[in-house]
Structure formats: C-alpha cells, structure tokens
Amino acid sequence: LVLSGFKDEL
C-alpha cells in the first residue's frame, strides 16, 4: 500500500 500517492515523484 502506497500511503503517499505521489511517492513515485521527485
């Protein structure tokens, strides 16, 4: 589960 939706961002 990715809690912070934008973890793939810089």
Next chain:
Amino acid sequence: MNIFRLTGDLSHLAAIIILLLKIWKSRSCAGISGKSQILFALVFTTRYLDLFTSFISLYNTCMKLIYIGCAYATVYLIYAKFRATYDGNHDSFRVEFLVVPVGGLSVLINHDFSPLEILWTFSIYLESVAILPQLFMISKTGEAETITTHYLFCLGLYRALYLFNWIWRFYFEGFFDMIAIVAGVVQTVLYCDFFYLYVTKVLKGKKLSLPA
C-alpha cells in the same frame, strides 16, 4: 509520467545546475542564501530515504541521486570552498522559525505515523517554504543578479508544472495526494511576486532591483 511532470523535473534540474554553475564559474556565492541551500539539502535527504527501501525506476533513482549530490555540492561550495564570498550578514532569516513549525506539522498531519512517512511529509512541507531565506535575502539587499533570477524562475516553474501534473493525474489516474498538493500550491504562491518581477523586469533586459 506526463509532459508536465517531465518538464517539471527538467526545470528543477536546470535550476540546480544553473546555481552550481553560477557559483563555480564566478568563484563566488554572493547573493545566494546558504540557509535556503541547507534546507533544500535537508529536503532531499529526508524525502529520498526510500532509495534504501524501494525501487521505482532507473529514472527515479538517478534523478534522486543527482538532486541530492548537487544539493550537497552547492552547500559545500557556499560554506567551504567559496566561504569568503558568502554574504552571511544578509542571510539572516531565522530558519528555526521554519523547521520547528514544519516539524510539528508533519507529526500532526501525515498519511501514516511512521518514521519514513513523517520524514517524507516533513520534506514536502519544508520544501514549500525552503526558498524563503533566499527571497528574504533579496528583499533585504533589494537586488539580485540576473543569473540568480533565472535560478529562481526555474525553481518556481518546476512546482507550477507539478501542479498541472497533479491535475493531469487526478483526471487520468484518478488519485491525488492532499499533502503534496496543498504544500505545492503554497510553494508556487510564494513565487508569484517574484514571477511578476521576472516577467516585467528581467525578461525586458533589466536587472532585478526592488524599489527602496
């Protein structure tokens, strides 16, 4: 990955490299807030701890390493190599007034009460205000070198492009991150006054100087 996200990242990268090159070529960090640069190094350090826990893509990993590396290189140039040119008297913003409230807020408002998640949230909140010492310094001296304004413009443009990226992601991927979005809006708004001066002065070939 969409066009706003990619151009946002490249704009961010351009800002970081412009600043490094400006300091390196002129052998001087005059007019640059070392405090803002320390805050950015802290932002990258606390946000990219997931380099150790998860792999997203080669692009993601490389960019994170470049951002962190450049941030620390900039701090090194300002506080060690070209320390003699550092304008500490004008870099008088009290960073504890940013770090302490931001630290408190990230403990109170986050997605999950876990160390990595709190540090990620801290970095998002801190990034939104990390430029304040630099803007404060410019307002204090009343002027900025043109190259410094290009740096600031790229840095502000990056977060503005990210806002469009988030709108895109909301429509096409159906999800959003309220913490990132609110902080991103705050961050972009802080640059609005500067954007205005940049367009009305710097782009018309004038030096950025504020009325006394």
